[in-house]
Amino acid sequence: MADVTVKELADVVGTSVERLLSQMKEAGLPQTAASQSVSDDQKQTLLLFLKKSHGEAAATPNKITLKRKVTTTLKTGQGGKKAVAIEVRKKRTYVKREELDLEAEKAKEEAARAEAAAQAAEAVAAPAAEEAPAAVVAEAPAAAEAPAAEAAEKPAANAKPAAKAKPATVEEDAAQKRAEAEAAQARQEENRKKSNKTVDKKRVDLRENSRFTDGGEDDRNRSRRGGKGKMKGGRGRQQSANEHAFTRPTAPVVHEVELPEAITVADLAAKMAVKAGEVIKTLMKMGVMATINQILDQDTATLVVEEMGHKVTKLIADNALEVAVTESVSYDGDEQPRAPVVTVMGHVDHGKTSLLDYIRRTRVVSGEAGGITQHIGAYHVETDHGMVSFLDTPGHAAFTSMRARGAQSTDVVILVVAADDGVMPQTEEAVQHAKAAGVPIVVAINKMDKESADPERVKSELSARDVLPEDWGGTVPFIPVSAHTGQGIDDLLEAVLLQAEILELKAHFTGPGQGVVVESRLDKGRGPVATLLVQNGTLKKGDIVLAGTCYGRARALLDENGQQVNGAGPSIPVEILGLNGTPEAGDNFMVVESEKKAREVAEFRENKMKELVQQRQQAAKLDALFSxxxxxxxxxxxxxxxxxxxxxxxxxxxxxxxxxxxxxxxxxxxxxxxxxxxxxxxxxxxxxxxxxxxxxxxxxxxxxxxxxxxxxxxxxxxxxxxxxxxxxxxxxxLAPELREEITGIAEVRDVFNSPKFGQIAGCMVIDGVVYRHKKIRVLRDNVVVYEGELESLRRFKDDVAEVRQGMECGIGVKNYQDVRPGDQIEVFDVREIARTL
Structure with a gap:
């Protein structure tokens, strides 16, 4: 800045020349006329003098005070119709570190001075009290009679009795007054310091490079306080600042996640304790567009969890609950032989129920409408050869329905054929059902008591349908019987038990009951009634039964005669009351520990039923039989x-x-x-x-x-x-035929090194087209040395999908770094060709 005259400086400052000259004279500057020049240094000297004269000791500020006011509106009342204005004021003062240090030093010096003055007062007061005349001491009997203990408790500065003693000389009198004055001044300074607020030590411990430190505190919102400075909701009670404060983790928190086979984005985010938006961002980075309700499979969810830094501890299957309940049923000990379960099949009115009626020695047929069985009947019979359980079926629909549900309840099939009628359409169906189920057959040629009976005709007709009698070199026993006279009944039971011995049927007789549902119906008076065939363990009254999608406690067990029983073992059919619905024929049943588990599994099965129906609709499509x-x-x-x-x-x-x-x-x-x-x-x-x-x-x-x-x-x-x-x-x-087709051949002219792909072969396409996404072979002297795929395919600096004949290109072979000039890169494709008969 150039020098200016006194007059120019007065014009700039906005004052008169005479006032400016007088101020410059007080500052010790030599200027006395308006035309004299003023240098930059002289301006700084004048400025410092004026600041000191106005009370400013330094050129830079020692403290800065910042104020902030924020006004918001809070809606209250029903529907938010009432608005309350809230004003928050904040005030913060920053003080220079040097000033704080200076104040601390001054405080230490004043404390030291006060301590020294107190010690001097004690030293002066003690000899003065000792040299005082006895008459003077006698004038203060109260002080003289004060107990020593009480005098000892009082501070030295308050030693009134000793101080009031008259000094021996004028010098001592002056010294005593001086000491009293210094002691009083020290007491006042100490009391003033205790009443004032001390400097916050936390604000002193700031960074060394910080210019200002916090020397104030925020003004709290007045609307949050009650009367007389007390916080609302508490009578003067105040909580510490960090009592409910959130502590930020010092390290990333890794959550252990258990994943089911399917989980939504929202549920996955909740398991990792993150926002759903973070999971969606991670999926977008992985190339998957998803919403918050999107269902993720187990593999995708595992990748997301690992990508976000968490850990998958367990993969849970959808049927984990059902598997857990099934595996909870266990049996101890060895299996024991059990009775066979026999299904009686045949054409209408060929004598199936009449045959069973004779065996059971009851008139079951008389209770049926028109003498025809209208529902599945299950009976167990004690014979001279052992116990046998019979299932009497109306046709074959129930038998097939049970097998369609995967239930294998029948051990042996008795095919009843009338000797006077021969093989009929339902007889053929029975043979086909039995063969499809893989169950051994025992043929009972019924109605042998009639004159028109012709067993040889039955054998001949069944032989044409691949059911060969034993006496004709086959494996199927043919037993002539009569349901009216009882002819051949013992031979029939013996043949059935012989088949059972061959099958070596065994089961556990102790433990929770398991088996299959034979039939179920809804009774108006008793509710759902289900006929169960126990296959393992023992079913007892009071057990909690899970049958398909139904469950309940077995309130009563009934045998085939309607009599109540307390339990049923393997191969015993029994009716059960207490289920919450009618299960399907062929559903498996089991005894579970608690009703809660049974209800959960039943609900799970019911939800899966719809999916199973859809799968069955696709199972028998002619166009989808590519098993x-x-x-x-x-x-x-x-x-x-x-x-x-x-x-x-x-x-x-x-x-x-x-x-x-x-x-x-x-x-x-x-x-x-x-x-x-x-x-x-x-x-x-x-x-x-x-x-x-x-x-x-x-x-x-x-x-x-x-x-x-x-x-x-x-x-x-x-x-x-x-x-x-x-x-x-x-x-x-038929399995398709695989055929290779060579699409192009490239010859390697030179090899270059790339920092990204390694070796790059500079090639010329000499035949066909080289494709980037197809498989390749590296040929050296017409011998295959490597087979794999391309890492990169470029034309100049551009990535391309294909290069045609006569063009140059750069080829990077994936996982192979031994390409040499003169090699040939053969590109080929594998095509599937459908075969015909």
Missing amino acids: GMGEGQVANLNVVVKTDVRGSLEAIVASLQKLATDEVRVNVVSSGVGGITETDATLAVASGAVMFGFNVRADNAAKKVVENNGVDMRYYSVIYDLLDDVKQAMAGL
Whole structure:
């Protein structure tokens, strides 16, 4: 800055020349006229003088005070109609560290001075008291008579009696007054310091490089206080500042997460104690777009948890609860032989129930409408050869329904055939059901007491259906019986028990009961009634039973005669009261520990039922029979065929069997003449078969089964059309043929090193097209030295998907760093070619 005259400086400052000259004279500056110049140093000297004269000791401020005021509105009352204005004022003062240090030093010096003055006063007062005349001391009897202990408790500065003694000389008198004055001044200074607030030590311990330190505190919101400075809700009570304060973790918190097979984004975030938005961000980084209610599979959820720094401790299966309940049932000891469970099957009015009636020696048939069994009957009979449990079925629908649900309740099938009637349509169905279930058959040729009985005819007709008698070289025993006279009943039971011995049927007789539901119904007076067949353990009265999607406590157990029993062991059928619903025939039942577990498993099964129905609808589709077969396995195409006449049926079945190959074959589960019935449709569901109708149609009951279970049913009027569809389906079961096609060849001209991809082969495409996403082989002297895939494919600096013949390119071979000039890179593709029969 250039020098200015006194007059120019006065104009800039805004004062008169005479006042400015007088101030400069007081500051000791030499200027006396308006035309004299003033240098920069002289200006600084004048400025410092003026600041000192106005009470400012330094050029820079010693403290700074910051004030802030924030006004907000709080809505109160019903519906937020009333608004209250809240004003928050904050005030903070920052003081220089040097000033705090200076104040602390001054305080120490004053304390030291006061202590020295007090010691001097004690030293002066003591000899003065000793040299005082006795007469003077006598004038103060109160002081003289004061106890020594009371005098000792008083401070030295308050020693009034000794101080009041007259000094011997004038000098001593002056010294005593001086000491009293210094002592009084020291007491006043000490009291003043105690009454004033001390400097907060926390604010002194700031960073060394900090220029200002906090010397004040915030003004609290006046609206939060009650009257007379007390906090609302407490009579003068104050809480410490950090009593409810949140402490920030010093290290990342790692949560241990248990993951089910499916979990939503919100639930996953809750398990990791993070916001759902953080989980969504992590999924977006992984290339997955999800919402807060999106369901994640177990693998994706595991990746998210590990990506966010947490740990997966356990993977929980969806059926973990059901598995836990099932595994909780255990048995001790060795298995013991049990009685066989026999199902009686056959055509209508061939004597099934009459045969059982004779065996049980009761008139069960008399209670049936028209002498025909209308529901499943379960009975156990004590015979001379041992106990046998019988299941009497109305036709075969229930038998097939049980097998469709995976229940294997029958050990032996008694096929009842009337000797005077021969093999009938339901007889053929019974044979097909028994073979499909893999259950041994015992044929009972009934009504041998009639004159028209012809057992040889029955043997001949069943032999044509692959049921060969033992006396004809087969494995099926044929027993002539009569339900009226009892002929051959003992031989029939002996044959059944012989089959049971061959099967070596065993079970545990102690432990919780397990088995299968035979039937269930809703009784108006007693509620749900279920017939259970115990297969393991013992079912007792009062047990908590879980049967399919139903559960409940067994309030009563009834045998086949309606009598109450306390328990039922293996192979014993029993009726149970107390379930909350009617379970399906074929559902497994078991005894569980608590009703809570039974209810949870029942609810889980009910939720899974819808998914199971959808799966069954896709199980029997002709276009979806590409079953996952392993090496050496033969794929089977199960079919059910119904035709209008016997000739067409035999021709179709023979043609289907000729289509069989070493890899796939046709399995005719059931065939017959007539319309498609409900039994045919149920059998197709149980076997996962396709239904073919040649010049016949399905009835309403069969259509309902087909629609509910999604069975693939097709109608034909030309045999060749049926055979062509079967050929296509069988061709779909054949493993496809794999064929390689070379798409391009590139010749390596030179090799370069890349810091990112390693070796890069500079190539010229000499044939076809080189694709980036296809497999490659590296050839050296027409010999394959490596097979893998490309790491990169570039044209100049650009990544490309393909390079055609005659163009140069750079190729990076993945996981191979020994490419040499002269090598050839062969790009090939593997195609699947469908095979035909």
